[in-house]
Amino acid sequence: MQSIPIYQVDAFAERPFTGNPAAVCLLDHWPDDTLLQQIALENNLSETAYLVQKGDVWEIRWFTPALEVDLCGHATLASAHVLFTHKNYPGERIVFSTRVHGDLSVVRKGENAYCMDFPADQIQKTTAPDGLATALGIEPLEVWSGREDLLVVLGSQEEVENLTPDFRTLGTIAKRRGVLATAPGREHDFVSRCFFPQYGIDEDPVTGSAHTTLAPYWGKRLGKTLLHARQISRRGGNVLCEWKGERVELTGKAVTFMVGMIEMKK
Numbered sequence: 193m194q195s196i197p198i199y200q201v202d203a204f205a206e207r208p209f210t211g212n213p214a215a216v217c218l219l220d221h222w223p224d225d226t227l228l229q230q231i232a233l234e235n236n237l238s239e240t241a242y243l244v245q246k247g248d249v250w251e252i253r254w255f256t257p258a259l260e261v262d263l264c265g266h267a268t269l270a271s272a273h274v275l276f277t278h279k280n281y282p283g284e285r286i287v288f289s290t291r292v293h294g295d296l297s298v299v300r301k302g303e304n305a306y307c308m309d310f311p312a313d314q315i316q317k318t319t320a321p322d323g324l325a326t327a328l329g330i331e332p333l334e335v336w337s338g339r340e341d342l343l344v345v346l347g348s349q350e351e352v353e354n355l356t357p358d359f360r361t362l363g364t365i366a367k368r369r370g371v372l373a374t375a376p377g378r379e380h381d382f383v384s385r386c387f388f389p390q391y392g393i394d395e396d397p398v399t400g401s402a403h404t405t406l407a408p409y410w411g412k413r414l415g416k417t418l419l420h421a422r423q424i425s426r427r428g429g430n431v432l433c434e435w436k437g438e439r440v441e442l443t444g445k446a447v448t449f450m451v452g453m454i455e456m457k458k
Contacts, residue, residue: 196454199278200237201270204398204429204444211429212398213449214267215240216274222251225260231454233257238393241267243275249295250275252288258392261369262292262340265308265400265442272298272306273446307443312435313338313405320344327362328355328373338405340369345409348375349383353424363389372402374409380422380430382410398429404440411435
């Protein structure tokens with residue numbers, strides 16, 4: 193019988209049932225990728241993170257129910273929370289080793305609060321793909337192209353709140369990882385909603401990696417380096433962004449929802 197410890201954590205959340213839920217699995221070695229994908233599909237959460245310790249560093253990989261991704265913020269936050277809270281990780285800084293983006297560090301910032309150091313996106317203004325406005329149900333003011341996503345700028349928080357995208361069409365039009373819809377916030381520097389239908393996630397509740405694209409845009413537009421962001425999905429969550437040129441620090445809280453064990457016959 194193979195046993196894998198599993199934790200379900202609400203990331204970018206101050207209480208359960210808010211923020212973005214992620215599963216975190218602790219492994220002693222890397223199994224076949226097929227098993228990793230099957231577990232992620234069984235979990236049916238936007239991300240499942242897998243961790244393998246190698247000395248002082250934790251190797252990390254992230255899977256949606258459909259495929260592996262290069263970077264995930266909320267599941268990294270959840271992973272740090274598990275190690276600090278449930279595994280009594282010593283010190284205040286954890287280093288995660290990734291396959292694409294090198295080492296990422298997470299620093300504990302108080303009770304259940306963590307600051308992640310991520311690479312900032314380099315965005316460029318672009319033209320909207322044909323059919324984007326129809327799929328979103330609104331004409332964007334601006335469209336920017338990032339490392340993986342399209343950034344769509346709207347005029348107000350209300351316009352972002354009222355979006356009812358045609359997800360099937362959106363997934364075929366954008367031909368990117370996802371579409372990030374954003375606007376100035378009423379109580380925050382900016383708000384956003386994030387759509388990833390090509391990755392099996394119509395709307396992600398709170399997307400840490402998207403803020404590596406959002407923060408540079410709003411930092412330049414507002415002339416600020418410290419930005420208070422709110423992702424206004426149904427669950428919702430706050431992300432404190434500090435834009436530092438080539439890096440973005442993302443700070444949020446996390447709470448444990450469930451602790452368990454995966455038991456599989458060999």
